[in-house]
Amino acid sequence: MEVKARRVRHQGATGLLLAAVTAGALLSGCTGGDSDDDGRGESEGRRDDQVSTAPVGSILAVKIDNVRAARPQTGLDAADIVYAEQVEGGLSRLMAVYATKFPETVGPVRSARESDLELLRQFDEPTLAFSGAQSKLLPLIDKAPLRAETPGDTADAFYRGTDKPAPHNLYLRPGKLIDSPPGDDALTTGFQYGPAPTGGTPEDSRTIRYPAARFTFTWSDDRQRWLVSMDGTETVLTDGNRVAPATVVVQHVTVRESQFKDFRGNNTPYTETVGSGRAEVLRDGRTFDGNWERKTDTDGTSFTTTDGKPMNFAEGQVWVVFTKA
Numbered sequence: 001m002e003v004k005a006r007r008v009r010h011q012g013a014t015g016l017l018l019a020a021v022t023a024g025a026l027l028s029g030c031t032g033g034d035s036d037d038d039g040r041g042e043s044e045g046r047r048d049d050q051v052s053t054a055p056v057g058s059i060l061a062v063k064i065d066n067v068r069a070a071r072p073q074t075g076l077d078a079a080d081i082v083y084a085e086q087v088e089g090g091l092s093r094l095m096a097v098y099a100t101k102f103p104e105t106v107g108p109v110r111s112a113r114e115s116d117l118e119l120l121r122q123f124d125e126p127t128l129a130f131s132g133a134q135s136k137l138l139p140l141i142d143k144a145p146l147r148a149e150t151p152g153d154t155a156d157a158f159y160r161g162t163d164k165p166a167p168h169n170l171y172l173r174p175g176k177l178i179d180s181p182p183g184d185d186a187l188t189t190g191f192q193y194g195p196a197p198t199g200g201t202p203e204d205s206r207t208i209r210y211p212a213a214r215f216t217f218t219w220s221d222d223r224q225r226w227l228v229s230m231d232g233t234e235t236v237l238t239d240g241n242r243v244a245p246a247t248v249v250v251q252h253v254t255v256r257e258s259q260f261k262d263f264r265g266n267n268t269p270y271t272e273t274v275g276s277g278r279a280e281v282l283r284d285g286r287t288f289d290g291n292w293e294r295k296t297d298t299d300g301t302s303f304t305t306t307d308g309k310p311m312n313f314a315e316g317q318v319w320v321v322f323t324k325a
Helices: 114-120 138-143
Strands: 060-064 081-086 092-098 127-129 147-149 158-160 170-172 205-210 213-220 225-230 247-261 267-272 275-283 286-294 302-305 318-324
Touching: 060 114, 081 267, 114 138, 114 247, 114 267, 205 247, 205 318, 213 318
Parallel strands: 060 127, 081 318, 127 147, 247 318
Antiparallel strands: 060 092, 081 092, 158 170, 205 213, 213 225, 247 267, 247 275, 275 286, 286 302
């Protein structure tokens, strides 16, 4: 059977910076004791010389709120890739990457982190949709080779829902940012898809824990997918669909302190996605031990088995959960 590689080597992001954002007003605080944000509001304004059309072939990455008050989420099952990372207070946040199809609505949308800029360098001029960022991070976003989109940049693409309290009720209409999905070729991740490696260990369920959050993936023979639960609750979206990726990657990385803190003084973790390390790949009801490598920030990430052969993923949605090595 043929093995498909959606990305082998990225050629580098060469576009001009298309967005600059400035600090906005203070958002209302988190509810229910969830204090994972920086306390800043949505960024406002776009320079007159900036365009509002995404580059041809641009993927859309959306920062998704993942505290209990933000659930159920919307549009998460349409993503090609979902990255999970640790944020302040040991909580989690998601980045959903869309290339092959856009849902009508995605959210709740939340703020960006410094780690996002390194992770997104693997794509050519990606569009990053987020609610805002703390003022000290904004200059780094300004310099990054991506198109930043916030409610202050493209107001008609974002709206506040009535189902949840602020700040957990900001939603995005992807079609207002990008006319149509760019397709598989835009997924310059390094991931390879094809038959499963030989061997592996049968796995019914796998849980990855952060200090104040956890993800559980349970294999479904009926669906041939991993059913997602977060913090002990099944991940069912607003339309009633259960989130169920075909492949789950547990990627062991360095998680260090960044130069930023939230307004409560909690340090923002920085997840290093350039380098190498250990990984487990869950597919077809089995776990396969392996390794990952990303040589530079403009490269995708290659995954190999323990004997150095390419690690193939199953066709369908991929979740990558970054966990501390």
